[in-house]
Amino acid sequence: MKIRLILFLYFFLSQTFVFAQSILSGAVLDEKSKPLPGVNVYIKGSFDGGSSDSNGAFRFETSESGKQMLIFSMLGFESQELEVELSGSELKLPSLQLREEFNELNTVTISAGAMEASDEKKSVILRPLDIVTTPSANGDIIGAFQTLPGTSTVGNDGRLFVRGGDASEVGIYIDGLKVANSYGTTAANVPTRNRFNPNLFKGTFFSTGGYSAEYGQALSSALAMNTKDVAARSQGDLSVLSVGAGYSHTLASDKQSISLSGNILDLAPYQSLVKQNFEWERAPHGWDLELAAQSKLKKGGLLKVLARTEAGAMELWQAMPGIDGKGVLVNLKNSYSYAQTNWRKAYEQGWTLFAGASYSHNRDQVSYDSVAVDRRNDLSHFKFTAVKDFSGRLSAKSGAELFAHSYSEKLVRSELSRSFDDRESYLFTEWDWYLSRKFVLRGGLRGGYSSLAEKSWLDPRASLAYQVSENGTLSLAAGSFHQLPVDNFRVLNPNLQNSQAKHLILNYLLQAEGITFRAETFYKSYEDLVLFEGNPQSPSLLQNGGEGYAKGFDVFFRDRKSLKNTDYWITYSFVDSKRSYHQYVTQVQPDFAPKHNFSVVVKHFVSSLKSQIGASFSFNDGYAYTNPNLSGEMNSKTQAYQNLSLSWSYLPKPNLIIHGAVTNVLGADNIFGYTYTARPDEVGHYASLPIQQSAPRFIVLGVFLTLSKDKNANMLNNL
Amino acid sequence: MKKLSTTLALAFAFIFSAFCSDPAYENAMKKQVNAMKTIRTLEESQAVTNAFLRIAEAKPEEWLPLYYAAYLQTTAAFRFDVSKDQYLDQAMALVEKAEKIAVDNSEITAMKGYVVMGKISIDPASRGQSMSPQAMQLFGKAINLDRENPRALMLMSQMEQGMARFFGSGPEKACGLARNALDLYAKEETKVGEDYILPTWGKGQAEQVAGACK
Numbered sequence: 001m002k003i004r005l006i007l008f009l010y011f012f013l014s015q016t017f018v019f020a021q022s023i024l025s026g027a028v029l030d031e032k033s034k035p036l037p038g039v040n041v042y043i044k045g046s047f048d049g050g051s052s053d054s055n056g057a058f059r060f061e062t063s064e065s066g067k068q069m070l071i072f073s074m075l076g077f078e079s080q081e082l083e084v085e086l087s088g089s090e091l092k093l094p095s096l097q098l099r100e101e102f103n104e105l106n107t108v109t110i111s112a113g114a115m116e117a118s119d120e121k122k123s124v125i126l127r128p129l130d131i132v133t134t135p136s137a138n139g140d141i142i143g144a145f146q147t148l149p150g151t152s153t154v155g156n157d158g159r160l161f162v163r164g165g166d167a168s169e170v171g172i173y174i175d176g177l178k179v180a181n182s183y184g185t186t187a188a189n190v191p192t193r194n195r196f197n198p199n200l201f202k203g204t205f206f207s208t209g210g211y212s213a214e215y216g217q218a219l220s221s222a223l224a225m226n227t228k229d230v231a232a233r234s235q236g237d238l239s240v241l242s243v244g245a246g247y248s249h250t251l252a253s254d255k256q257s258i259s260l261s262g263n264i265l266d267l268a269p270y271q272s273l274v275k276q277n278f279e280w281e282r283a284p285h286g287w288d289l290e291l292a293a294q295s296k297l298k299k300g301g302l303l304k305v306l307a308r309t310e311a312g313a314m315e316l317w318q319a320m321p322g323i324d325g326k327g328v329l330v331n332l333k334n335s336y337s338y339a340q341t342n343w344r345k346a347y348e349q350g351w352t353l354f355a356g357a358s359y360s361h362n363r364d365q366v367s368y369d370s371v372a373v374d375r376r377n378d379l380s381h382f383k384f385t386a387v388k389d390f391s392g393r394l395s396a397k398s399g400a401e402l403f404a405h406s407y408s409e410k411l412v413r414s415e416l417s418r419s420f421d422d423r424e425s426y427l428f429t430e431w432d433w434y435l436s437r438k439f440v441l442r443g444g445l446r447g448g449y450s451s452l453a454e455k456s457w458l459d460p461r462a463s464l465a466y467q468v469s470e471n472g473t474l475s476l477a478a479g480s481f482h483q484l485p486v487d488n489f490r491v492l493n494p495n496l497q498n499s500q501a502k503h504l505i506l507n508y509l510l511q512a513e514g515i516t517f518r519a520e521t522f523y524k525s526y527e528d529l530v531l532f533e534g535n536p537q538s539p540s541l542l543q544n545g546g547e548g549y550a551k552g553f554d555v556f557f558r559d560r561k562s563l564k565n566t567d568y569w570i571t572y573s574f575v576d577s578k579r580s581y582h583q584y585v586t587q588v589q590p591d592f593a594p595k596h597n598f599s600v601v602v603k604h605f606v607s608s609l610k611s612q613i614g615a616s617f618s619f620n621d622g623y624a625y626t627n628p629n630l631s632g633e634m635n636s637k638t639q640a641y642q643n644l645s646l647s648w649s650y651l652p653k654p655n656l657i658i659h660g661a662v663t664n665v666l667g668a669d670n671i672f673g674y675t676y677t678a679r680p681d682e683v684g685h686y687a688s689l690p691i692q693q694s695a696p697r698f699i700v701l702g703v704f705l706t707l708s709k710d711k712n713a714n715m716l717n718n719l
Numbered sequence: 720m721k722k723l724s725t726t727l728a729l730a731f732a733f734i735f736s737a738f739c740s741d742p743a744y745e746n747a748m749k750k751q752v753n754a755m756k757t758i759r760t761l762e763e764s765q766a767v768t769n770a771f772l773r774i775a776e777a778k779p780e781e782w783l784p785l786y787y788a789a790y791l792q793t794t795a796a797f798r799f800d801v802s803k804d805q806y807l808d809q810a811m812a813l814v815e816k817a818e819k820i821a822v823d824n825s826e827i828t829a830m831k832g833y834v835v836m837g838k839i840s841i842d843p844a845s846r847g848q849s850m851s852p853q854a855m856q857l858f859g860k861a862i863n864l865d866r867e868n869p870r871a872l873m874l875m876s877q878m879e880q881g882m883a884r885f886f887g888s889g890p891e892k893a894c895g896l897a898r899n900a901l902d903l904y905a906k907e908e909t910k911v912g913e914d915y916i917l918p919t920w921g922k923g924q925a926e927q928v929a930g931a932c933k
Contacts, residue, residue: 037762040769042776047747049773051766073772075809105805127845202849232852254860567844605844610887654886 022086025059026093028052044069076101102392107437110465112477112507113210118203131198134601135647135661136616140193147599149554149571150208153618154592156672156691158191159183162208162221164550164577164593168486171218174225175342177358180379185334185364189691202228209503210477213428213444213461219483219501230294231257241702243270256295263288276695279317279326286312301345309337322677322687333365350389357382372412380404398429407487420494422452438467453497457482475507485530493542500527514561521553529581548579548587568602588634591673594620614647625673628686638671655706667696747774748916761799764791782821789813793834803841810834825865826918832857833874854878869903872896873925880928894932900925
């Protein structure tokens with residue numbers, strides 16, 4: 001009987017207990033004390049809760065009781081917890097403020113010196129697709145970047161020249177790992193291309209100064225290319241061009257993918273049809289093989305492998321001033337291999353780790369008249385970085401790097417040889433501190449040591465960005481940059497030390513829907529540049545001691561919305577650069593740094609023709625050169641350079657592209673400088689020859705076909 | 720003997736309760752699935768999304784509330800004046816959370832493809848090339864995982880329709896897929912009762928694709 005009573009009481013009480021409803025109400029505000037709608041307010045571990053309305057107010061009933069944890073959460077905001085005591089009555093809570101989380105989307109980005117090509121990120125200047133579709137680029141990554149601010153086109157070289165710096169001052173990286181000899185080896189005045197296919201990359205980060213402490217051994221610029229992640233589908237890609245052909249096959253599953261590609265290139269058939277300015281004995285030809293693999297690891301993390309091997313050759317006559325006939329025969333053979341692997345994983349508590357290793361090998365066999373030289377260059381790079389996000393407001397990236405570098409050159413007939421070996425090690429750390437969503441400070445430090453130079457050095461760098469309006473950002477960057485001289489100088493004088501540059505950059509970036517405007521002004525100083533006696537082909541008495549500066553500004557405007565189906569960008573860069581370097585004793589304007597540089601790229605999609613039509617125009621005011629018939633160094637300037645290029649891409653089917661492009665449509669007779677005889681003739685005159693383009697125009701035609709036989713395609717046909 | 724039977728009974732009771740879903744969860748889901756059908760404003764959408772997120776929080780072993788929250792964020796990105804990329808990124812984060820709970824689920828895989836498709840539509844000219852294969856692969860996988868899933872077919876038909884328009888090719892593929900999807904929707908409707916909380920959306924979208932066919 002007693003037990004029954006207890007049971008009865010128990011059930012009775014517990015029922016009442018359950019049905020005792022509490023009502024919770026209150027309001028949620030943002031940091032500016034404005035009502036915050038849409039906040040999820042709920043009792044931890046239960047379904048009971050509500051959302052704040054447009055007045056920030058919430059109100060809900062709950063059958064929970066006693067001490068409970070009340071949670072306020074909203075995506076993009078920092079969650080808050082509040083302990084409440086529920087007693088079956090109405091509980092009015094004081095209003096509560098939520099703080100917005102700091103993330104990439106709502107915080108300011110440092111854009112001084114930086115230009116990104118990406119599909120995803122917000123501070124984007126170019127899209128990856130733009131690299132392939134810029135008419136003057138002919139599918140070369142570097143060609144597309146030559147239409148961006150801060151660069152100048154040097155048509156007889158093809159490499160990237162940034163703000164009065166020479167081509168060696170641009171450091172090129174793939175997935176953060178250094179690529180040595182990333183341009184194809186070429187003969188003097190025959191423009192080269194970057195070896196890597198733009199389709200390998202999902203995004204590119206190009207900096208014209210003031211860049212992160214993660215990058216060193218580059219006085220002017222860092223170009224960091226990031227490879228694609230796991231491919232979505234298996235497919236074959238066939239390309240047939242007027243100058244070669246290639247096939248690439250990709251096998252993909254959920255977790256991993258691998259692609260293998262091969263290309264052959266031969267300009268001989270093309271050159272037999274189109275008249276050339278140069279006297280070719282054997283047109284440039286070559287082949288390459290490439291493997292890229294990506295794998296998502298079981299416990300998170302991504303592993304990538306990239307390997308490439310290629311060989312190429314050419315033979316041509318180089319005309320000599322003052323001498324009749326074909327001139328000097330130059331023969332060039334190149335073999336190149338690059339391999340790298342890297343691993344990246346994000347952990348809980350804000351850690352991201354990266355480890356990678358790369359190896360570049362280059363061999364050039366060059367004969368110039370009767371002199372034959374065999375050059376080898378090997379570079380290994382090991383890198384480890386750790387990123388820690390302490391909170392949305394403070395994050396740090398630190399790393400360690402090791403380079404093993406060996407270079408040798410040999411005179412083939414005399415067996416004379418010289419070489420050097422260098423071990424470089426680096427440590428770097430960089431801290432980003434967001435004082436608010438609109439204001440960020442970045443400080444970095446990079447320390448290095450070279451075993452050959454027997455020297456260590458430190459490079460401090462700092463930048464900041466402040467959001468001045470809804471779409472406008474002002475950034476400032478400053479830093480110190482060291483770079484060891486180029487291989488063929490170091491091998492002559494292993495005691496050569498770092499050259500040094502200091503950058504100061506002020507940038508304004510405006511990004512609205514479909515519109516980008518960017519203006520930047522800079523000052524860069526150079527110290528300890530290499531000086532020598534003689535000419536660049538046979539320098540002697542090499543030493544550090546040259547100095548100079550580059551200053552100027554550039555503007556960039558891109559508009560993708562005003563004209564229907566049309567996308568265009570306009571760039572103007574002004575650079576005033578002078579330096580004493582190489583054979584120049586006084587400070588002069590280098591031959592690779594024209595003052596006024598202008599380019600326009602326009603792309604228009606015509607739906608009815610299923611075609612994209614593109615045009616690009618580049619202009620600069622001419623290249624400096626020394627005329628020995630006049631007094632002084634760099635005393636003359638060539639005529640202005642101009643190049644109008646057109647392209648047409650026709651997409652009859654989603655998997656077929658027919659592409660044609662013509663560079664220098666107008667056939668402008670561009671001159672890049674003059675070569676002179678070493679000695680004057682009997683009347684005291686130095687004879688000259690202009691440095692010309694290899695041909696007035698270059699025409700390329702290609703067909704690109706994608707074959708996909710994956711399950712989707714099959715299944716689609718079976719339905 | 721008595722002890723054994725008690726143990727057995729308890730064991731069965733335990734197994735039974737483990738297999739039979741939690742009625743409180745079912746009720747909470749039913750309420751929100753119904754509420755979902757009457758959403759007209761961003762505020763209402765947010766309130767229902769939040770309710771699903773609360774259920775997800777309290778029942779971390781269930782994928783369905785996360786799935787619906789992702790669905791609502793995706794549709795909100797296009798129905799209301801919000802930052803599309805931000806809403807779709809949030810939807811993607813929710814889908815990825817759901818994926819971890821239910822591996823190789825056809826509905827979740829299709830939803831992931833839906834989010835990717837939404838991302839493409841914001842900037843098809845530059846995102847299409849890299850992301851279209853990803854979306855197609857996800858829809859293909861979703862169809863393979865469950866051949867009766869009408870949403871996987873419907874989404875693929877939308878994707879095909881978009882690509883056909885972009886390239887100016889014929890609508891045959893999209894139309895065939897949409898018609899097949901409509902057959903599956905009809906089949907699905909016979910299963911749907913009052914207690915049905917699994918996804919049923921998308922018939923209207925399939926009709927729209929099919930409607931563009933002659």
